[in-house]
Amino acid sequence: MxxxxxxxxxxxxxxxxxxxxxxxxxxxxxxxxxxxxxxxxxxxxxxxxxxxxxxxxxxxxxxxxxxxxxxxxxxxxxxxxxxxxxxxxxxVDGLPADPNKVYFGAWVTLIDDDDNERHYRIVGADELNPSAGCISIDSPLALALIGKQLDDRVELNDLDRGYDIIAINYVNATST
CATH class of the missing domain: 1.10.287.180 (Transcription elongation factor, GreA/GreB, N-terminal domain)
Known part of the structure; x- marks a missing residue:
């Protein structure tokens, strides 16, 4: 038994x-x-x-x-x-103290090594929606982006890829 x-x-x-x-x-x-x-x-x-x-x-x-x-x-x-x-x-409501850096709620535009542009919003785990560009704050990409600013480079070791930040926006996507 x-x-x-x-x-x-x-x-x-x-x-x-x-x-x-x-x-x-x-x-x-x-x-x-x-x-x-x-x-x-x-x-x-x-x-x-x-x-x-x-x-x-x-x-x-x-x-x-x-x-x-x-x-x-x-x-x-x-x-x-x-x-x-x-x-x-x-x-989390309102703008961060430094809106020129990536924090929770930011819409971030990235360009990869192949000149492909990607748009992501850093949101909570309950709001995860990859098809709409919403990534969890707990994701590796979001963790790498937090605190970065315009023109900073983000490297993701797991993917052997790099991204350059070309825009940071805290306005709702429907109004951009």
């Missing part, structure tokens, strides 16, 4: 690295909106569906009931995560 350690060894997941509590006002609003939607709209619908499925009888073979309970657990898990995360986050 296998010990408990052997049975659960495949399920072990190391704890995720501690994430920065920083978030933009837009990111905080999005988390609050998601929490509100889950709590007021999605959870009541799923709860009602589970109640109706339970009323049909044998729950052990009732796919609607089993699926509904699973969905309810996932929603409750996400609600709990959002509530805890909203208690921890620190909204």
């Amino acid at each position: 296998k010990s408990a350690h052997q049975r659960f060894a495949g399920r072990y997941r190391p704890p995720s690295p501690k994430r920065s509590p920083l978030i933009t006002p837009e990111g905080a609003a999005a988390l609050k909106k998601e929490l509100e939607n889950l709590w007021r709209n999605q959870r009541p619908v799923i709860t009602q569906a589970v109640s109706e499925a339970a009323a049909l009888g044998d729950r052990s073979e009732n796919a609607e009931y089993i699926y509904g309970k699973k969905m309810l657990r996932e929603i409750d898990s996400r609600i709990l995560y959002l509530q805890r995360r909203l208690d921890l986050i620190k909204v």
Whole structure:
């Protein structure tokens, strides 16, 4: 017979690295909106569906009931995560003391060694959206950029690539 350690060894997941509590006002609003939607709209619908499925009888073979309970657990898990995360986050609003340097919330334009231009915004881990150019403050690129200024060079050893900073902007991307 296998010990408990052997049975659960495949399920072990190391704890995720501690994430920065920083978030933009837009990111905080999005988390609050998601929490509100889950709590007021999605959870009541799923709860009602589970109640109706339970009323049909044998729950052990009732796919609607089993699926509904699973969905309810996932929603409750996400609600709990959002509530805890909203208690921890620190909204960063306003310009940094030196807007000529890269800090949290900055839009940074980089040019690589092949003259390819890239635009990134440094945001909190909860706002990560690579397709929109939003990178986490915890990412290697963001950590390398923090504190740099215009025309500084950033080298990323893991990628053997270098970038030159050609613009730093703290204005919302929709107005640039």
